[in-house]
Amino acid sequence: MKLTKLTVDNFRCYKERSFLFHPEFNLVVGQNATGKTALLDATATAVATWLLGFSIRHDRKPIEASDATLSYVEQSGESQFVESWPVNVIANGELNGKQVSWQRSKHSKGGNTRYGDASELRDIARLSNDSLSEEIPLPLISYYGTMRLWQDPKKSKEQVSKAKPSLNKHSKPSRLDGYKHCVDPRIALKELVTWFAKQEWQSFQLGKEPTMLKVVREAILGCIDQATSLRYDPKREELLLTLEKGEPQPFSTLSDGQRCILALVADLAQKAATLNPHMGEGVLQKTEGVVLIDELDLHLHPRWQRRVIEDLRTTFPNIQFICTTHSPFLIQSLRSNEELIMLDGESIANPANKTIEEIAADIMNINSPEVSSRYSEMKSVAGEYMKNLLDAEKAPAEKLEDYKNRLAEAIAPYDDNPAFQAFLEMQRIAKLGS
Numbered sequence: 001m002k003l004t005k006l007t008v009d010n011f012r013c014y015k016e017r018s019f020l021f022h023p024e025f026n027l028v029v030g031q032n033a034t035g036k037t038a039l040l041d042a043t044a045t046a047v048a049t050w051l052l053g054f055s056i057r058h059d060r061k062p063i064e065a066s067d068a069t070l071s072y073v074e075q076s077g078e079s080q081f082v083e084s085w086p087v088n089v090i091a092n093g094e095l096n097g098k099q100v101s102w103q104r105s106k107h108s109k110g111g112n113t114r115y116g117d118a119s120e121l122r123d124i125a126r127l128s129n130d131s132l133s134e135e136i137p138l139p140l141i142s143y144y145g146t147m148r149l150w151q152d153p154k155k156s157k158e159q160v161s162k163a164k165p166s167l168n169k170h171s172k173p174s175r176l177d178g179y180k181h182c183v184d185p186r187i188a189l190k191e192l193v194t195w196f197a198k199q200e201w202q203s204f205q206l207g208k209e210p211t212m213l214k215v216v217r218e219a220i221l222g223c224i225d226q227a228t229s230l231r232y233d234p235k236r237e238e239l240l241l242t243l244e245k246g247e248p249q250p251f252s253t254l255s256d257g258q259r260c261i262l263a264l265v266a267d268l269a270q271k272a273a274t275l276n277p278h279m280g281e282g283v284l285q286k287t288e289g290v291v292l293i294d295e296l297d298l299h300l301h302p303r304w305q306r307r308v309i310e311d312l313r314t315t316f317p318n319i320q321f322i323c324t325t326h327s328p329f330l331i332q333s334l335r336s337n338e339e340l341i342m343l344d345g346e347s348i349a350n351p352a353n354k355t356i357e358e359i360a361a362d363i364m365n366i367n368s369p370e371v372s373s374r375y376s377e378m379k380s381v382a383g384e385y386m387k388n389l390l391d392a393e394k395a396p397a398e399k400l401e402d403y404k405n406r407l408a409e410a411i412a413p414y415d416d417n418p419a420f421q422a423f424l425e426m427q428r429i430a431k432l433g434s
Helices: 036-053 116-129 175-179 189-206 211-223 256-275 277-286 302-315 328-332 356-362 373-394 397-414 418-432
Strands: 002-011 014-020 025-029 070-075 078-083 087-095 098-106 140-144 227-233 238-243 289-293 319-325 340-342
Touching (some): 002 036, 014 036, 025 036, 025 302, 025 328, 036 087, 036 098, 036 116, 036 289, 036 319, 189 211, 189 227, 189 256, 211 256, 211 277, 256 302, 319 328, 397 418
Parallel strands (some): 025 319, 289 319
Antiparallel strands (some): 002 014, 002 087, 070 078, 087 098, 227 238
16 A cells, blocks of 8 residues: 545545655655644544454544634624535555545534445455455554654553463464554554564564564564563563673663554564565565654664664565654655645755755745854844944944943843853943943
8 A cells, every 4th residue: 555645525634635655655744733734633533444344343543523624704793613524535545556536525513424435445355354364464553643652552551461472372463454543643552562472472482483483573672772672571570682792672662763663563563464465575575554753863873863864664675654843864864855845835856966055944934044043133133233332433422322222122131151251341441441
């Protein structure tokens, strides 16, 4: 599954707008409140349509009443918010080499989400659902929000007991488990740890590492700098990560950046392996799908930001990623401007060939990015100060005191930089006297 185009009507901040997607990587850029997360939520609603054809009753992500665009208007003599209907999410994409179009809509606050115009996609999904015992490919779908690591998905707490491999050992696995929580923006971390526990328990019983565990472990180690080992600790009931020249570290003591990447990559790899176990060790290279990540740069050091996109491309080469960011380092790591979706402003050609300063200025609308805003402000104040000083030299004596007061007020906010103030005051004394 790959998306080629998404059109939304009356969806949150979008009255009407269309987006074209690159088949490999898409980076959504814009200032706060320009609709980055709204775009991801609408996209999640679109791809979740695939799940309507399966024998599962979760993660269908309907259009909510709160998704309707609000307008502040005056009605009957008073101002109030008015919702705009209908809300439409229209998608075009490719599935198994076939072009497919579908739509979901909601026509009123109390109405249900309609999917009558999604019959073609649902029919393909139903055929897949009826053929799960065969070696058919299932597309990976996953959505990760900004709170992906700090909140459990709905009902996850009630569904998961402590991560001991002996528990739930009689539960029957299903390929469709790979769609569990797939469009909930929170990672089911406890369930992920339970999966690791079961896999390592199976490894102990069989005397060899299961293919699924090997695939997931290698994916994680390939995306975390200097990582050499990852295993489940039954005493602590959590994952342990070992870095070069270091001791094993529990997941709970890792940095936020390490935890975010570890959990995200582990969740993706585990879902792919669950959906397509017949693909064996090549499952991550062969599995297609759509993955949405809000603020991909979350908690990552700039050094890691520069490599994270290529890490994801390498580990999941057939996945279409749609991510948001505020990082110029991520923009710089794109392969072409076709992978950049600008919500405000215009794109630039070949972002990989641009400096961070050029990206900050041309794409992110930051003036003088090579220095701090305070430095730029002080430089501007100094220039204006010297201009006023020249004017004061030519002013009549009765206005001289007023000029001195204005000059003093201009540099008063910078008392934390006495050298700056002293230099300008020396210039004033030299020209106007004490």
